Amino acid sequence: MVAFFLLVALAAPWLAPHDPLATSWSAVRAAPSASYWFGADELGRDVLSRIIWGARASILAGVVSVTISLALGVPIGMLAGYVGGFLDALISRMTDAMLACPFLILAIALAAFLGPSLSNAMIAIGVSATPVFIRLTRAQVLSAKAEEYVEAARALGNPHLRIALRHIFPNIVAPLIVQATLAIAAAVIAEASLSFLGLGQQPPAPSWGSMLNTAKNYIDQAPWMAIWPGLSIFLLVLSFNLLGDGLRDALDPRHHS
């Protein structure tokens, strides 16, 4: 399913039957038909074409946000776990502080201060999701540090950077991949939420969240405007959740129950 959505996003120019921005007064809120499979919106734009192009914003937001979280969270978490002591205490308290702010509220606040746009929404979501990766990486490093192969690498006189990158990092990648996959699901919902509130992708560019925001005003006249974008978010998030669950079962034997 993830591959399907990726394919749809990549092939959007060829798959979309209409221009996602082209308005047509004769098709305003047109019900699903042979020419508009998913119906048309309040400006007569083809809902299916907007869904197909909207997949780009959602997938991009999910992947870029989580890349930001990984790029920030993994090095900081490794530093805290490997160095320990005062630095660990300092980083842990800062992480606690970020975790104390609810994810969505922090993302909204960051997006509000940075200004509404898709790229700022991705930064806001990425930064808000970072503490989870700091905490996970730190915990994994702490347990890997106590392993014999790390002690052996240290006894052989390897420098710290080499031990951290060559010996510890490859052994903590699996849980990070699982968490990253589940975090993409959360980031897709967060981007849709920010776009729904007007803080993500700006109109007229198609985004599933902003399509739902408009759709709520026409719910009694054109329910198809709400059903398809919501279903798309649901299926994309579900596919990343299933992928994350599957990866966890495959990579972590403790989670089989």
Added chain:
Amino acid sequence: MGRFLLRRLAQIVPTLFFVSVLIFGLQQLLPGDPAIAMAGEERDPETIRYLREKFHLDEPLPARYGYWLSGVVRGDLGESVRIQRPVTDLILEKLPVTLQLATMAMLLALLIGVTAGVISAVKKDTWLDYAANVFALWGLSTPNFWLGILLILLFAVNLGWLPASGYVSPFEDLKGNLSAMIMPAFVLGNAFAAVLMRHTRSAMLQVLSSDYVRTARAKGLNERGVILKHALRNALIPVITLGALSFGELLGGTVLTETIFSIPGFGKLIVDAVFNRDYSVVQGVVLLTATVYIALNLLADIAYFLVNPRMRV
């Protein structure tokens, strides 16, 4: 207990300090001159001068943080630039509405999530277990603003059973209040019910295979007694801790739920503040939710300490 409390409080002080730095730091993200950004599109020179003076924008950053923090400690979260009212008053006015919504959502989530989790664990590998797992995946993957729109379409537009939006105070009309809040509470609690279901299931599976449950069964206790009296009571300890910790997330979720259902709580307050560039209000709401989270975290730890004798050793 005293030493445990002191240690936890000692951990909270630096966390609160960093929360305050984080929230104060948000203002520094404003591109360009914060006074111009806060003044809005009119850019009235009088307003800009007032804002610059009000937020001590001509002074160095540490001094500005000091002014802001001393206000926060005294309960002064600043003033709404748009409504010209203290942020603390605005939040206190909206808080009861949001608390009612979050509490109803939490109760619904506990009812649905714990029940589904217990059934799923007791009937492991049957269709009931699979159905509960599908329900959990549905809950975790459904954006709550979409669920809200679908429920409005079904229960308000098509069936006409519930109001589509709006809020009535419970002191004016309790029945009207409950019928206006039940749909938003379900929408808000839906994802949390899924999380609770998964945790309850895994805690119950662990407890059901433990020695004391086997002993209770061997003593001839009926299955219902074993599940409700012995297994569930112990499995619920981590679930309740999770519940306390997740209340903060529920408060975060109210932003979307209150926007869809036009409920005048503090979720809607932050959204309106974002669009009115009322940054003091945004900071105030983030600060309040973070403080509530930290307080609940502490309470959960104390509760865990009290119910779990192993921690007292």
